[in-house]
């Protein structure tokens with residue numbers, strides 16, 4: 001995603017990571033973005049307005065009561081101008097103020113005049129502060145309102161004896177997140193259905209067969225589509241992820257639930273992305289009470305679950321189909337085979353070693369038209385690359 005010509009308001013909070021915001025400003029400017037900067041009073045104790053003015057070539061907003069600044073570009077003018085507001089570092093104080101709407105400086109006042117879904121927050125604070133219930137609750141509420149987050153990363157903090165989540169993401173990573181957040185709205189009103197997460201196949205009320213899918217890739221695909229204007233239904237197996245704002249989420253447990261949920265929601269859907277790690281087998285019987293152990297070894301009979309994708313591929317009238325293939329060997333060959341066998345338009349193949357539970361992903365996307373593209377990066381960037389390929393094939 002290119003940031004060329006896009007308008008980014010960079011709001012800098014008062015933390016030691018403020019020095020890294022200079023590098024972020026430089027990366028954005030270098031990539032052709034228009035960048036304006038607002039500094040909180042606390043930020044100005046770490047970095048100077050002059051630094052950002054020199055980097056961006058524009059005046060820097062520092063004082064909400066300055067008549068001169070207000071005339072040049074007051075907080076509302078900045079908010080109206082910005083397509084994206086990136087907050088780096090987003091301190092505990094700034095997160096709290098954004099949550100409660102306390103706008104006593106230029107950065108917070110401009111931010112409050114911008115809808116939260118256009119905020120990209122890069123938190124930075126001591127790991128104990130980050131873990132505090134107050135900060136965590138603020139983050140949850142801001143996410144629910146549609147704000148995006150990048151980081152914090154795990155690593156050495158400014159106080160070098162401390163290591164933990166709280167360190168601000170590196171400027172390059174925040175830059176990539178800015179680019180993702182500025183995705184084009186090229187799926188406006190396109191109805192899409194995404195599945196994510198594992199399924200659980202119950203043996204009895206307390207035991208199940210499943211897999212370690214975190215759901216992150218599928219959630220990123222749903223969020224990327226939403227950001228590009230799509231109307232998204234996300235059918236999700238059991239995962240521990242916050243619900244994405246402005247996405248219809250349907251919770252399921254088993255492969256059969258998932259099959260039913262997909263079937264019930266296909267009306268008007270133009271693209272189905274099956275990122276769920278669906279169990280291929282389930283126990284033949286499900287006991288209604290907890291099964292007692294028997295002496296010695298036991299045998300369990302497994303039966304096949306419906307292959308949802310293959311079922312969709314076999315239909316005469318069908319949406320565009322994007323499947324996933326997690327492979328531990330012969331990645332490309334196996335993925336090509338699945339692409340053909342399940343009659344898919346695109347398949348996203350990854351090595352199981354890269355696939356489960358991580359923030360980043362490395363995939364090979366293959367098209368039935370012969371397309372072949374390798375993509376690597378944060379799951380949201382990978383998701384956008386997949387939608388780019390879908391968009392190219394979707395027609396008007």
Ligand code: CTP
Nearest residue numbers: 274275276278305306307308309323324325326
């Ligand atoms: N899938 C599905 N229904 C199933 C199993 C899988 O729709 N019962 C979908 C997955 O969501 C994924 C794709 O099919 O998009 C590939 O799944 P995978 O289990 O890797 O493929 P299989 O064809 O089952 O091959 P194998 O298990 O032999 O690798």
